[in-house]
Amino acid sequence: MCTTCFRYHLRVKLCRNHVFLSLDEFSTLPLCSGLEDVKHDNELIKFYCRSHDIVGCGDCIVLGHTSCKPEYISDLAKSFKDGDTYKSIAKRLADLEKQKTDCEHEIDKGKYECEKMNDKALKGLRDFRTEINKCLDEAESKLLSEMKMMRKENTVTKAKIEAVLQSFTSELQEVKQMLDTQLYRDNALFINAVNCKSKLTDIEKMYEHSSKDMALKGLKFVRNDQMLALLKSERPVGSLQFCQIECRTKETTKQKFCVGTRVRRHGISSSRIYTSPGTVTKVTDITFTVKWDFRVNDTTYNIADDNTDKLKII
Incomplete structure (x- = not known):
């Protein structure tokens, strides 16, 4: 707050005893440890079961996870922020936020496409009606000429x-x-x-x-x-054909086949069905490469190629 806002803040009766600190003073305050304490049935959650990927209090661990070799959260949390697990979760969150943003863009695009298609359909209807009127005028003119x-x-x-x-x-x-x-x-x-x-x-x-x-x-x-x-028929002028405008972003091939993804491919050789496992080693904007476990040559796929449907993620 500036000085003026600070002065007005203290005029309220409920705020007269509030204490304001400068930014420098605030930065020196220790973090409140109570904010990090999470409880379950009034007991602190202190254990993590790696086998079941859940956290729990002492009662939960004793009753259901004693044989799972639970670990203390305090030991795991020290380096958790800089570890791969946190980075993976943060990346998934970022990906979902990006998908949400893309979905919003797709919805806006879908609205535009709907309006555009509606205007095109209306123009087509008007043009066809004009064409019909022209044909009727020509037919009438021909009959009048014969008369x-x-x-x-x-x-x-x-x-x-x-x-x-x-x-x-x-x-x-x-x-x-x-x-x-x-x-x-x-x-x-x-x-x-x-x-x-x-x-x-x-x-x-x-x-x-x-x-x-x-x-x-x-x-x-x-x-x-x-x-x-x-x-006099139900649709003498014509009819409307409805099509689905996709407003939800779909998972792309690039997102599915990232570096390290294990895949397998089925094939037929000499009347024999075989399965080739492999690992994605390189991903670009338009291609990704798979290194096969039992083959010398790697295979590069185009992200937009339909052949990617033959690959299954292991």
């Missing part, structure tokens, strides 16, 4: 029919006038009737020939029931 062409053909056909009917009307009117009994009688009427026979025959042939081209074309819209059924 327009048919109306144009009917207009031409109608003009032809009107022209033929006008000619028929004129021809029939002439024949009708020649057969009018008020205008012609007796011999004249007979002569006109004879002449009208051939004229009527010509008119009939002309009408029969023209009637083939005088039909107008009607139209009717027929729905595509297959498309309608597809649109």
